[in-house]
Amino acid sequence: MLTTDWIGRMRFGPWPNALGVVFHKEVENEVIGLFSEHLLFLLALVQQSNNPSNVYVRFMAANCLTEVELNFPRILRECINNLYSLSLIETSVAHQQYMCLLALTVKNSVASESLETLWGKFPKVHFKDKLHQVDETELTIADINQMVSFLLDQLVLCTKEGSFWIICLVMEMMRSRADLQLSVQVLKPILIHNLRVYNPQSFHEHLKSVTDNEVCSLLNLGTCGLHVVHGSLRTGVESVDWDISSLLRHMYYLFTDSPARRALFTQLTGCTTFPLKFCGVRWLENAKCFQRALQIWDHVIKFLKEAKLPKTKPVETLKRAACDPLLKCKLAFCKTLADEYQPFLQRFQTSKPMTPNLFEAVEKLLRYLMNHCVKPDLMKCTGETTITVTERQKLEFIHECRRILTTMIAKLQERSPLKQKSVRGLSSLDPCVIQHSPQLGQKRFSFLLEELNHANIINDVLAENVKKEYLHFCNLKKSQLQEIFRPCDQFSDENHFGSMLFEEKDRTELLNQTLVNATHPSLPACLKLLYLDWAGSYFQGDTPQTSHITKLFPGLFDGPETQLKKLHILSGFLKNKSGGLTSSVVMAVKVEMIIYHTIIKLLSLIF
The missing domain is CATH 1.10.210 (Uteroglobin)
Structure with a gap:
């Protein structure tokens, strides 16, 4: 029940002695009763989580409870566990308001200073038995950290205003409790993100007031490098009117969940391979989708011409794309960019301490992009082509590719951690x-x-x-x-030559497999020397660390055929540049240069 201590200090003006006391007491009881009924009614509404029939009513109920908690701090302290459970299972639009209520209640509960209002002591509120009343226990630091982690994880589902509200409350908790300062490591990217997207001036002042004294372990590393690199690719491709995402989606949905159309496609074209699903959120994982579209695009064009298809949006989109003679070049260009970006995300998408490697990796990626849109000689290497396009179309395509690259570079320079x-x-x-x-x-x-x-x-x-x-x-x-x-x-996620990647028994097995493959009858003498030289440098650990060389290294246990293919890629360039491989250092440097020029040559074929 609600106690009367907090309301006892309210004064309703002068009253006659006897009559005033009686009337004053009746008013107190009436106000307390109304407040109790109102509060328990709101709690009962909030308890009906995931009820679609009253989602907006529950939203307003949580909003009203937030106002009550603002005016009477700690009044809902005993309900924290219930509010946390409700926030966990709520999936409707009221989820954000539940989180705001939980954040405010936790913040008021952990505050070290007294939060009593002018009214004095405030009422104690309990859930009734039917509302799963919990025991009145003190919040532990583990409980608080769990709730704070949940609030931070769910920020992506909130609006800018809701996210800013919760972040400010979490920062207030950290200022009140010294043992919560460990959470600042999680807050770093979120703080900087909110600094840029919502009320920068006031947020910067609030952030500075917290970090100057109480929180001394906060370093500004900029926006998350993974999100910046990923966003630059998407922004770059969407800066031109290629509409690649729509094309790949419609190509996928043309054949998905349609066995009859798949059978007809195979019958008319003889192709048993179908498009892969395009992900509009994770663009850097769409390299396989680009590659598959390149492989079957000619078959798709033949299918569109010979099959009788309904006039749907996917079909019309594909027919318009079939009229573009440079479509395959556009797909190849996007695939090349995705292939170059993907290793960065695979390397840094980890909880391991990779920050010392971040600067060099982003700088190398940025220089790679700049080399392709700054050097004019790259555009002179045309190579052979099997398509017929006008000079104007060719120049427009080159201009669009440059626009993509410059947009990606601008995005990286604007938001990357290099600054x-x-x-x-x-x-x-x-x-x-x-x-x-x-x-x-x-x-x-x-x-x-x-x-x-x-x-x-x-x-x-x-x-x-x-x-x-x-x-x-x-x-x-x-x-x-x-x-x-x-x-x-x-x-490190980049164990270049496997120095710490294998145990001793695994290293012995790898060495034996390497020697077996090096003596394969079909291997030319130059490849055997190259293979053995690589094996020696691998186990001696004296070869310089390079990021690209590992991409073409033979697989560990994938058989001689795959390894022969990879070795031919290496030796095809090496045999014309050096009479012999006398040093692993020379080999590493030359392979690094060769792979760089190979990528440039492949890109030049597009123009």
């Missing part, structure tokens, strides 16, 4: 930078120390000691550095 000084500084912790570019590493490490000192994470004395230790690492010999950083290989 953040802390990201540049963290790249100094990459063992490759310490080993091969110690002077550059020292310069970047100074940037990192400045950012850490500015964020009140370290003081001047600690920064000077850390800098001396870093200089000591840079002055060590190569063999000593390899021994020191060998345990760090397990934290």
Whole structure:
């Protein structure tokens, strides 16, 4: 039941002595009764989760409870567990309001300062038995962290206003409870995102007031690199009027859930391969979809001409696309970009500490794109073509490809972490930078120390000691550095030559398989030398780390045929550039250059 202490201090004006006391008491009882009925009625409505018949009523009920909690903090404290359970299972449009109510209730419950209002003590509210009343227990830090994690995970389902509201409440919790500061690592990308999309000035001031003193472990790393890279590809392709996404979707839905049409397609074209589903959210996973469309596009055109199809939107879209002589070039261009982007996402889509490698990876990707739209000689390599297009169509296609690349570059430059000084500084912790570019590493490490000192994470004395230790690492010999950083290989997604990827028994099996494949009868002498040279550098661990060379390395246990194919790709370029492979260093450098020029040549065939 609701207690009367909180309402007892309300004054309704002067009353006669006896009559005033009686009347005052009656008014108190009436107000308390009305408030109790109103509050329990709202709680009963909120309890009816996922009821489609009263979703907007429940939305307003949760909104009213939020107003009550704002005016009387902690009044719903005993209902937190129930509110958390309701927020977990609610899937309607009222979900955001449930989350806002939960965030406010948790924030008021963990506040260290007194939140009593001018009315004095406020009423205690309990769920009735039919509303699954819970025991009155104190919230533990584990419970709070669980609820905060849930609120942050569900922010993607909220509007900008709702997301900003919840973020502000979570930051208030962190300021009230020191043991919640660990959650700041999760908050970093969300904070920066809200900083840009909603009320930047006030949010920046609120963020600064929290991070300057209480939260000293927050570094601005910019927007999430995964989202920036993914968004740049989608923005670039959508900047031109190719309508690739609509084409691939309609091509897929033309044959899906239609066995008769599939059978007719196979009968008319002799092709048993069908389009793959295009994902409009994860563009970088559509490389296979682009490749499949390229393979069967000629069969699709033949099917559209010979089959009697209804005049539906997918059919009309495909017929219009069939009139475009450069469509296959457009698909090939999109596939090339997706193939180049995909390794970045596969490498960094992990919970492992990959931040030291982020700067170099994004910079390399950006330089790759700029090389294709800045160098004019790339457009002169036409190669052979089997299509007939006018000079105007060719120039328009080149212009559109350049527009895609420039749009992607602009997107990366605008939102990428390269602009953040802390990201540049963290790249100094990459063992490759310490080993091969110690002077550059020292310069970047100074940037990192400045950012850490500015964020009140370290003081001047600690920064000077850390800098001396870093200089000591840079002055060590190569063999000593390899021994020191060998345990760090397990934290990287890029174990280039498998130094920490296999156990001893696996390495022995791999070596035996390598020797068997190297002595295959069909292998030419130059390929055997190349294979054995690679095997030696693999197990000695002295080959420079390169990202592209591993793409063409023979598979581990996929048989000699696949490995022969990959080795021919390597040797076809190497045999004309060097009389022999006397050093694994020379091999790695040349393969890196060859793969780079190969990609340029393949792209040049499009223009």
